[in-house]
Amino acid sequence: MEKKQIGLKLSAVALAVLLASCGGGGSEGYYNQQSSGSTGSSNNPNTGEAVKSLNASAIQLKNLNGNSTAVITAEGVTATVKVTDQSGNGVSGAIVTFTSTGGVTFGSSNGAVVTNANGEATISVTPENLSSTGAYKISASAEFDGNTATAKDAVFSLQSLNVVLANISAAAASLSSGASTNITLKTLNQDSDAQNNVTVNFTASCGTFDPASVISSNQGNVITSYKAIASNGDLCEGPVVVTASSPSSSSSVTTTLNIAAVAADSLVYTTTADVNLGIKNSGSAASSSIEFTLYANGVPARDKNVEVSLEKAPNDLHFVTLNNRSTQTLKSDSKGKIVVNLYPGNIPGPVEIKATLVASPTVSAISKGVKVSSGRVTQNGVSLSVSKQSLRTDIDGDVATIVARMRDRTGNPVPKDTVISFVSEGGKVDSNCMTDDKGVCSVTLTTQSPRPLDNRVTVLAYVEGDKSYIDNNGDNLYTAGTDTLTDNIGDFFKDDNEDNLHSVGEFIYQKAAGALQCAISSFAQPNIPNTCDSGLSAVLRQQLVFSFAHDTPxxxxxxxxxxxxxxxxxxxxxxxxxxxxxxxxxxxxxxxxxxxxxxxxSDFQPKAKLQLDTADSTKQILKVSGAEPNTTLIVTINDIDYAVIIDSTGTGSKGGIASTVTGTPEITYKNLSCxxxxxxxxxxxxxxxxxxxxxxxxxxxxxxxxxxxxxxxxxxxxxxxxxxxxxxxxxxxxxxxxx
Missing domain, CATH: 2.60.40 (Immunoglobulin-like)
Incomplete structure (x- = not known):
């Protein structure tokens, strides 16, 4: 027991030393200032000033509360010396060595420590023996790059400490599960007087404390808060023993609390996200689960019976166990949780599960956001869109994004992580993508070699899914021979030459094992004849064409x-x-x-003139030059208009005008803008x-x-x-x- 107490006290003192080494703590006057073996060539790390002399303060002893003391008990003290230079500035990095005339142990093996940024050196001091008494002194010397100084001794006395823990009690000895109460006691010395600054530790057979370790103060008073909840979150119930002990005491004290049995008072639906179940044949997981949590006083309550029932669900959904639809009783686990397994059928619809506390039927909760909806992608539910369709082939790295959107037969998004694959005639296309929770994903097509000679690039997308059918009997299930496939498909290919027929060298996907007639092959949905069967499952396909175009038109x-x-x-x-x-x-x-x-x-300024016709002296010829080519020009003489046809050279003439016609030809012309x-x-x-x-x-x-x-x-x-x-x-x- 004595060795354990010493260890605990050393830990407390070490903490005080750590706090002191971070700075703070005043110092009193300096003693025996001196310098030896140095010419002042070393510099103070804090200021850069040369250290010409070294000073050491008087040794200060402080108890765990930071108060100066001259008494050392089993709890120990700290000894501090501050080292400064000739200007009074703290010197960091100086070595201070502590010694004693006896009776104590220092916190380092050789009694030496290094000063901190404030020039302070602090070391823990504890008794060598808890029963030791007497008067002693502590000495200290400092050294920094050849400069030395000696601190003024500190005189102390050793006293044994045997604390008595008394008057432990609880504010309320009877508690409901999860409730709290205060625990109090006093720390006394061996003369039954109040003893402060004593560490008291609390433990319990079930429950937690805040805080679990308290230092007595104010006439030795100690108070802590007990809560009837275990450290792992479990609620306490039944008799609980609370124990208080101290490193400074040879005995511990106890008190007993009576904790009432756990009484659950609330049920909460604690599934955090919406639950979107895939139908039975969707290819998704065949089951899922939801959870409720039972609480008592806000803390999870375990081992309580909870009844779960179907309130609303498709008539082929089962819960708790496969093929079960009747009300079941489940027990809350160690975390207060009730987990309900769900097994969807093939009919979509909302699901509501009710949980009710058996011991108190008014305590209940109903699930929210649960539905059966996600099925496999259906044949007419694949939709491809692109960011652009004509890419630049003269460079590598032009990119088009292909977005795939997929839904099931009832119009809901396909299950998350449904994989759709892509192959391409040219360039590079991402091999596949997986849908998000909205049934959407995307890939990129990038220009690079190979580049088809006709600059047209076929891209084929395909995904496992279901053929489209007419549900003739309305059971939401496909039954061969009863229901009708609307567009049967079998094996398929990538139609590089766009002729709707599979040619040698074109990518082909062969999986179907049937020999029935198929729907006519088209570019959007290529199909190989006579490879179809009457089943529902198929590899769905859809095809696009892109152009890899040149920059030069x-x-x-x-x-x-x-x-x-x-x-x-x-x-x-x-x-x-x-x-x-x-x-x-x-x-x-x-x-x-x-x-x-x-x-x-063009800026035309036509001119016109009359001249005699050399072939007929009774006639004149109207000649035009500088006109707009290939037009008809109107020339007016004495209010009479003459139409002159202009040839490609911009000239024209009009004959047969009587020689008696006189006057100046006037041209009606507007120069048109192109x-x-x-x-x-x-x-x-x-x-x-x-x-x-x-x-x-x-x-x-x-x-x-x-x-x-x-x-x-x-x-x-x-x-x-x-x-x-x-x-x-x-x-x-x-x-x-x-x-």
Missing amino acids: TFVWNAGFDSNGFITSGSGNFSFQVFGNSQKTVPMPSGTTISVAVKDN EAEIRSGNLTVPNTMALLTPSTFANNGNDLVDYTVRLKGCTAGDDVKIISSVPGGKSLTSWLDIK
């Missing part, structure tokens, strides 16, 4: 152009097509802008599009590549240009000439 000039590629008229429409490859099988990259611009370079605008076509190539098939893509009528431009007031010599600009790529201009 390929133009095709259509209506409004002659065979040499000239615009036939400066007024009216002309049409053209813009492709992203020379084979004319894909549009430009998504986001490409197409625009038209003109520059009016204007152009795109009347139809995508000013910006869209992100998503119907890419059709290679054989039909280049035909007129494909609004992805067809454009119509309206010209007004333009003529030969004016500039007309078509500008294509690819985001992050090329911006190119194609010049057109007017005939």
